[in-house]
Amino acid sequence: MHSSTRWFNRLLWRRLFRPARAVTGVFAVAAMLAIAQQAPNRNPDKPLINPAANPVPDKNQQLEMQSQQGDKAVNYLAANTERQKQIAEDAARLLQLATELKKEVDKTDKDTLSVNVIRKAEMIEKLAKGVKQKMKVTPGAG
Numbered sequence: 001m002h003s004s005t006r007w008f009n010r011l012l013w014r015r016l017f018r019p020a021r022a023v024t025g026v027f028a029v030a031a032m033l034a035i036a037q038q039a040p041n042r043n044p045d046k047p048l049i050n051p052a053a054n055p056v057p058d059k060n061q062q063l064e065m066q067s068q069q070g071d072k073a074v075n076y077l078a079a080n081t082e083r084q085k086q087i088a089e090d091a092a093r094l095l096q097l098a099t100e101l102k103k104e105v106d107k108t109d110k111d112t113l114s115v116n117v118i119r120k121a122e123m124i125e126k127l128a129k130g131v132k133q134k135m136k137v138t139p140g141a142g
Contacts, residue, residue: 094127097124104120
């Protein structure tokens with residue numbers, strides 16, 4: 001009889017308190033929604049942001065900022081032009097080294113490579129990496 005009483009108590013517990021837990025959960029969610037929907041008590045006369053914390057620049061400051069931005073644009077164009085010039089010079093040097101390397105490789109036989117050929121190939125590799133890096137760089141970024 002002891003086990004049947006235990007079984008009955010579990011059944012009673014489940015039938016009575018599961019709905020109670022669900023109702024409690026629903027009330028908790030409803031209470032949270034009610035609190036979230038309440039508007040904060042704001043004073044319309046008082047601004048949200050303190051104007052002294054973020055002042056609007058006067059005309060002189062605005063003109064100064066515009067001239068600085070113009071200077072940055074000129075500096076960017078000059079740096080970009082210089083970068084393009086360096087890339088063109090390096091590309092011309094790469095072509096010259098590659099042509100010299102081809103001539104030297106054609107002179108050697110298939111079993112031997114001279115130290116000059118290896119050095120020239122390393123120079124070409126370094127120069128090509130430099131050109132690649134210069135192409136990735138954006139002047140004025142920072």
